[in-house]
Amino acid sequence: DQQVKQNSPSLSVQEGRISILNCDYTNSMFDYFLWYKKYPAEGPTFLISISSIKDKNEDGRFTVFLNKSAKHLSLHIVPSQPGDSAVYFCAASGFTGGGNKLTFGTGTQLKVEL
Amino acid sequence: GAGVSQSPRYKVAKRGQDVALRCDPISGHVSLFWYQQALGQGPEFLTYFQNEAQLDKSGLPSDRFFAERPEGSVSTLKIQRTQQEDSAVYLCASSLVVWDEQLFGPGTRLTVL
Numbered sequence: 001d002q003q004v005k006q007n008s009p010s011l012s013v014q015e016g017r018i019s020i021l022n023c024d025y026t027n028s029m030f031d032y033f034l035w036y037k038k039y040p041a042e043g044p045t046f047l048i049s050i051s052s053i054k055d056k057n058e059d060g061r062f063t064v065f066l067n068k069s070a071k072h073l074s075l076h077i078v079p080s081q082p083g084d085s086a087v088y089f090c091a092a093s094g095f096t097g098g099g100n101k102l103t104f105g106t107g108t109q110l111k112v113e114l
Numbered sequence: 115g116a117g118v119s120q121s122p123r124y125k126v127a128k129r130g131q132d133v134a135l136r137c138d139p140i141s142g143h144v145s146l147f148w149y150q151q152a153l154g155q156g157p158e159f160l161t162y163f164q165n166e167a168q169l170d171k172s173g174l175p176s177d178r179f180f181a182e183r184p185e186g187s188v189s190t191l192k193i194q195r196t197q198q199e200d201s202a203v204y205l206c207a208s209s210l211v212v213w214d215e216q217l218f219g220p221g222t223r224l225t226v227l
Binding site: 004032034036039042043044045046049083089091101102103104105106107 | 118145147149154155156157158159162165170173195205209212213215217218219220221
């Protein structure tokens with residue numbers, strides 16, 4: 001049962017254009033969402049997060065949008081740069097008192113082309 | 115170092131062998147998590163520590179998997195009698211407090227032959 005889904009395994013965009021990565025979730029108990037970026041042979045690096053009380057959070061070139069009614073979130077990167085080429089994971093959590101364990105999607109490979 | 119470190123980075127084990135994977139979290143971080151990432155998948159939660167207390171081990175796939183954090187800092191994930199399906203990258207993450215962003219180490223890639 002995949003509670004966090006990233007339906008696009010890969011995405012290719014041109015340098016300078018906008019990259020939009022999508023994520024859907026099924027568990028209504030999730031109240032905190034994060035995006036991580038991963039390069040080969042490295043651990044995931046935290047990018048940006050959003051609480052369920054907000055619908056948008058922005059940090060430089062990265063913006064995350066949350067649509068709770070649709071159980072959907074997206075990460076916008078603008079402008080895209082070649083160094084953004086990596087695997088992006090969407091993750092969700094719902095504090096249950098036993099820890100803030102993350103449930104991850106399967107990732108989207110972003111390739112930013114010159 | 116300033117980040118989470120893990121050792122070894124790569125481990126090859128023969129089926130049936132026991133392995134121990136080490137995680138050094140960021141100094142002062144209370145929360146420590148272990149995740150397993152199979153090829154082509156996202157990380158999956160294994161277990162969680164708050165200081166030395168293991169508060170959630172619901173993700174451990176079998177009783178061959180055991181984790182400890184005896185002094186509330188370094189943690190070890192032990193896998194007994196390894197099987198081929200245990201081949202994966204094992205990621206450790208820590209956070210200052212339980213609701214803070216988790217910062218990941220580089221992982222240990224385990225290959226069981």
